[in-house]
Every structure is written in C-alpha cells, then in structure tokens.
Amino acid sequence: MGDLVRTFLSGTWDLCFKVFVIVVPIMVVLELLEGTGPWRALVRGWSRLVGGLGFTEETAAPTLVGFVFGIAYGGGIIVRDTKLHSLGRRQVFLMSVFLSMVHAIVEDSLVLIALGASAIWVVGFRLVWAAVVTLVLGTAAAVVARRRVT
C-alpha cells in the first residue's frame, strides 16, 4: 500500500510537471501566433487539407493542435475552442473521431519507430486510416441525424 501511494505521488508529480512545461508554453506561443499572417496561412492550408472530411476552419485549428501535440496536451485548446467558438456537436464529433485515430503524430510515432516499427505504416497508413474513418463515421452520423429529424 505504501509503495502504491509513493508510485502515485511520484507519477503525479511527473505527469503534472510534463503537462505544465508543455501546456503553458503552447498557450503562450499560440496566443502570440493567433491573428498573425503565418498562423492564419497555416490554419487555412490545414483546413483546406482536412476540409474534405467536413471540418470548418474554426475546428481545423484545435484539430491541428491535437494532431501535433496530442489529446492530453492539446486537450486544453480543444476544450477551450469548443466553448469559445461554441463549435457544434457535429464538429466536435468529427474532431474527436479524427484525433482518436491520429494524434501526437511526432512524439508518439517516434517512440514506436525507435522501438523498430515501420514509419511508412505507423505514420503514412495511419493518416490514410484516420481520413477514411472520419469520412465514414462523419457520413454515418449525418445520416442518423437526418433520420432523426424527419
């Protein structure tokens, strides 16, 4: 029991430290970038890339953050933007599906590639897979929603 508590305390410290040093700089950098030309260009380029999956430009920005930094670290921006822009349920659903299939593309992938996984499958195939699943579930959700209305 004592060692469980000790593991919990040191793990909690680790977790909180990591989240803090990642989240606070991300928020500062985002605050500085938002509204600048290059950031708008990046979001516009990204939203054109994922627009075919049904994302609006407002959802594309938090999706990009989650895609790069992960659900846990990007979660703050995801939750913030969901409330800030009052993103619709469909947009949050699409974003959740896409990020469920692929997030933290750099950190997580590198850890497993270092272990011997093939980058083409782990990154390339996963991106295609995420797009297909988002498209299929997005279409299915739209059909269900339409049925419910009529």
Added chain:
Amino acid sequence: MDEASHDPNARVPLRMTVRRDVLRGLKSGVLTFWMLARVMVPAYGAALILDRLGVIHALARVAGPVMSPLGLPGSAAVPLVVGYIMNIYAAVGAMTALHLTGPQITVLALAILIGHNLIVEGAVLRKAGMSGTGFGVLRVVAGLAAAALVNVLMRVL
C-alpha cells in the same frame, strides 16, 4: 535591439501586444493545466489501482485469442492492454519484454498508437462534451481493425 524598426510609433504597440499576449497565454496556460490535472490525476490513480488489482493481466488473458488475426502471439495482449489503461510509455515498456519480429512490432505499434491512455484521454473528450466510453470502444475496435488490415497488407505488398 531591433535595428530594422526605427519608427517609435510602430515599436511601442508591438511590444505592448507581445506583453499582453504573453500574459494572456500564461494565464490560460495555468488555467488549462489546472483543468487537465484535475482530470488526469484521478484517472492515473484509477489506472494504478486497476493494475495493482490484476485487472490488466486478467484482461490480457481474455484478449489473447484476439491476437492471432493480427499475426501476434497471445502475450502481445499484455502491452496492448497496458497501453489501453496506462499510456504509450508503459506499453513500450511491456513490449520490450517480448520477442517480436519487425512486422509484428509494426502491427502492434499501430494498435497501440490508435488506442492508448483511454481513461485519461477519454476524460478529456468527455470535457469536450463527447462520450469517453464510446470513443474508448471506437479506438480499441478501430485500432485492432487497422492492425489486422496492415498485417494482411504487409504480407501482400
């Protein structure tokens, strides 16, 4: 400091907006950290207790037969389930204990990359108004499906 901008009227507002943005970023960063910590720490504790109670090992034994369509030995269920409940790093730790071939590592890696840290990340999704359980199930099922597909594709290609 900045040789290019001699115009005082252009410099002052920029410095002020930078300061305002940094302060605003620090504030929302700390608030976000607090929101995440309140969600993540209890989830982490729950995962630790589940591990201590032997739930992870019991689940791994049940999941053993599911591994064969993926071309994986039953023992590969351990890092998979460890990843579902804990996180990628814990899964990698469990993975290094097994002797897997290169293609097996790739297949298992894909399933882990899609489905991991389900309790903590599910809590974040719930905070955004989605069902944490629903997305947990989606990630397990879709991750296994993707891994099975890649297992076949790697043989064919």
